[in-house]
Amino acid sequence: xxxxxxxxxxxxxxxxxxxxxxxxxxxxxxxxxxxxxxxxxxxxxxxxxxxxxxxxxxxxxxxxxxxxxxxxxxxxxxxxxxxxxxxxxxxxxxxxxxxxxxxxxxxxxxxxxxxxxxxxxxxxxxxxxxxxxxxxxxxxxxxxxxxxxxxxxxxxxxxxxxxxxxxxxxxxxxxxxxxxxxxxxxxxxxxxxxxxxxxxxxxxxxxxxxxxxxxxxxxxxxxxxxxxxxxxxxxxxxxxxxxxxxxxxxxxxxxxxxxxxxxxxxxxxxxxxxxxxxxxxx
Ligand code: ATR
Numbered sequence: 639x640x641x642x643x644x645x646x647x648x649x650x651x652x653x654x655x656x657x658x659x660x661x662x663x664x665x666x667x668x669x670x671x672x673x674x675x676x677x678x679x680x681x682x683x684x685x686x687x688x689x690x691x692x693x694x695x696x697x698x699x700x701x702x703x704x705x706x707x708x709x710x711x712x713x714x715x716x717x718x719x720x721x722x723x724x725x726x727x728x729x730x731x732x733x734x735x736x737x738x739x740x741x742x743x744x745x746x747x748x749x750x751x752x753x754x755x756x757x758x759x760x761x762x763x764x765x766x767x768x769x770x771x772x773x774x775x776x777x778x779x780x781x782x783x784x785x786x787x788x789x790x791x792x793x794x795x796x797x798x799x800x801x802x803x804x805x806x807x808x809x810x811x812x813x814x815x816x817x818x819x820x821x822x823x824x825x826x827x828x829x830x831x832x833x834x835x836x837x838x839x840x841x842x843x844x845x846x847x848x849x850x851x852x853x854x855x856x857x858x859x860x861x862x863x864x865x866x867x868x869x870x871x872x873x874x875x876x877x878x879x880x881x882x883x884x885x886x887x888x889x890x891x892x893x894x895x896x897x898x899x900x901x902x903x904x905x906x907x908x909x910x911x912x913x914x915x916x917x918x919x920x
Pocket of ligand 1 (some may be wrong): 770841
C-alpha cells in the first residue's frame with residue numbers, strides 16, 4: 639500500500655461476516671492492482687452522507703449488502719436496467735462523475751449454473767420463490783433464452799406480479815405460475831427461498847419426485863447441502879449450491895470495478911477458505 643492505493647468496499651449492517659473484503663483484496667493482488675477493499679458498517683441515517691463521503695474520499699466502487707440494496711438506489715446517478723427491474727443494487731461504481739448501480743446476483747447464479755451444465759438455452763426451469771433473489775435470477779435466465787420458466791411461491795400474488803413484470807420485459811417468453819408443485823419435477827429446479835437454511839426443512843413436499851430433474855440447485859450456501867439438495871443427490875440428480883452464485887456475483891462486481899478480467903480461481907479459493915473458517919463448509 640502507498641499513497642496511490644485505491645479504495646473499494648462494502649456497505650451494510652452487519653458486514654463483519656462478509657467474505658467480499660478477503661475475496662476482492664486477493665483478486666486485486668493477483669492481477670497487480672494497487673487497491674484494497676474494506677467493510678463499512680453503517681446506520682441507515684448515515685447512508686446519504688456515506689455516499690457523499692465516498693465521493694470526497696475517492697472510493698472508486700463498493701458493494702451493497704443487507705439491508706441497503708434498495709435504500710441505496712435514490713442516492714445513485716444511474717441504475718442499470720437489470721437493477722431497476724430487480725429493485726435492488728449490489729454493486730456501485732464511480733465513473734469519475736456519476737455513481738452507477740448494478741445488480742450482479744442473477745448474473746452470478748446463471749454463470750455458476752452454466753459452469754455446471756454448459757448452455758442453459760432451451761431448458762425448462764422451475765423457480766421456487768418470488769423474492770429479490772428470484773427476481774434477479776429469473777431476469778438473468780430469461781436473458782439466456784430459457785425455454786420455459788415456471789415460478790412457484792408461497793404467496794401467489796407476489797409470483798403473479800413478478801411474472802407480469804417479466805412478461806412485459808420478455809414478451810415472447812413462456813412464463814407460468816404453478817400453484818401446486820407436481821408430483822414430478824422436471825428440467826432445472828432452483829430454490830431461491832430461505833427454506834433449508836436450518837438444515838432441516840425443504841420447500842418441496844417429500845412426495846415430489848426429483849427423478850426427472852436435470853439438475854437441482856439451491857442459492858443457500860450454508861449448509862452446503864440443504865435437505866432439498868440431499869434428496870436430489872439421493873435420487874442421483876446433479877446438484878448445485880449457492881457458493882458459485884456468491885463467487886460469480888463477486889467476479890462480475892470485480893470486472894465492473896476494474897474493467898479487468900477477474901481471477902476466478904483466486905477468488906474461488908479465497909471464498910472457500912472463508913467458508914471453511916466460518917462454517918466448516920467445504
Ligand atoms: P431474497 O432477497 O433472499 O429473495 P426475500 O425477497 O425476502 O429474500 O424473499 C424470500 C422468499 O422466500 C420469498 O419467495 C418468500 O415467500 P413469500 O413471498 O411467500 O414470503 C420465501 N419464503 C421465505 N420463508 C418461506 C417459507 N417458510 N416457506 C415458503 N417460502 C418462504
